[in-house]
Amino acid sequence: MLIAITRAVSPSINRCELTFHAQEPIDVAKAEAQHAAYEECLRQLGVRVVSLAAEPDLPDAVFVEDAAIVVDEVAVIPVMGAASRRPEAESLARALSAYRPLKFMEAPATLDGGDVMRIGRRLFVGASSRTNADGIAQLRTLLAEFGYEVIAVEVKGCLHLKSACTYVGKNGILINRAWVDVTRFAGFELLDVPASEPNAANALLVEDAVILPSAFPQTRAMLEARGFAVRSVDVSELQKAEGGVTCKSVIFTAPAIA
Ligand code: CIR
Numbered sequence: 001m002l003i004a005i006t007r008a009v010s011p012s013i014n015r016c017e018l019t020f021h022a023q024e025p026i027d028v029a030k031a032e033a034q035h036a037a038y039e040e041c042l043r044q045l046g047v048r049v050v051s052l053a054a055e056p057d058l059p060d061a062v063f064v065e066d067a068a069i070v071v072d073e074v075a076v077i078p079v080m081g082a083a084s085r086r087p088e089a090e091s092l093a094r095a096l097s098a099y100r101p102l103k104f105m106e107a108p109a110t111l112d113g114g115d116v117m118r119i120g121r122r123l124f125v126g127a128s129s130r131t132n133a134d135g136i137a138q139l140r141t142l143l144a145e146f147g148y149e150v151i152a153v154e155v156k157g158c159l160h161l162k163s164a165c166t167y168v169g170k171n172g173i174l175i176n177r178a179w180v181d182v183t184r185f186a187g188f189e190l191l192d193v194p195a196s197e198p199n200a201a202n203a204l205l206v207e208d209a210v211i212l213p214s215a216f217p218q219t220r221a222m223l224e225a226r227g228f229a230v231r232s233v234d235v236s237e238l239q240k241a242e243g244g245v246t247c248k249s250v251i252f253t254a255p256a257i258a
Pocket residue numbers: 016017018019060063065066082085113114115160241242243244246247
């Protein structure tokens with residue numbers, strides 16, 4: 001069984017971090033409704049959703065993906081790249097401790113979970129404006145005993161590795177090649193997002209379904225033509241905060257600890 005940890009939208013989300021996006025007003029009530037629909041989509045796919053309370057003083061706290069890397073054996077709590085976001089980790093770590101033993105990264109490492117794309121026992125990790133070489137090295141060290149391979153991937157022009165590419169199953173990686181070094185992905189089928197939808201490479205694979213923002217109909221059509229089962233969710237307000245569909249949950253299999 002899959003568990004998804006999510007967190008309610010912060011009322012201060014309009015003060016979120018922005019790196020590649022221009023500021024636009026975010027309708028908080030609409031963002032909350034969209035987030036609830038996203039959680040409902042997860043439930044419909046059989047996922048048990050554990051929703052944490054909003055953090056009123058932490059604008060980006062809805063983007064829980066960045067504050068933890070959960071594998072089968074352990075959860076790693078990174079030092080997030082944006083200093084304003086680091087206090088988010090405490091309550092998320094507390095919630096995760098019910099499901100996994102915790103390991104903590106330490107400065108000078110920085111790493112955001114949005115930079116970690118897991119495919120089986122391989123973790124592709126974006127070297128981005130949020131994740132540094134120390135962060136990648138510490139993640140490699142912390143996970144080595146469990147047999148995970150950590151592979152660094154250069155990212156340019158977008159926030160995270162998973163802004164540029166996500167694994168959608170059936171050996172396929174949905175990708176915007178302009179933002180990522182594709183040489184690391186030999187052996188996978190690269191599914192290019194249409195040029196008209198450069199931000200569409202952030203999709204969330206849950207069981208056999210690919211969750212995709214409704215803003216990307218051409219990408220949906222491309223995936224469906226190739227046999228993928230796509231579910232659309234409207235996340236327009238969270239996209240204004242530079243978020244996508246992976247960043248609003250931390251998803252993992254039911255407890256590894258007795
Ligand atoms: C940030 O800049 O940190 C947030 N405004 C957006 C984080 C999105 N996270 C993700 O895609 N994993």
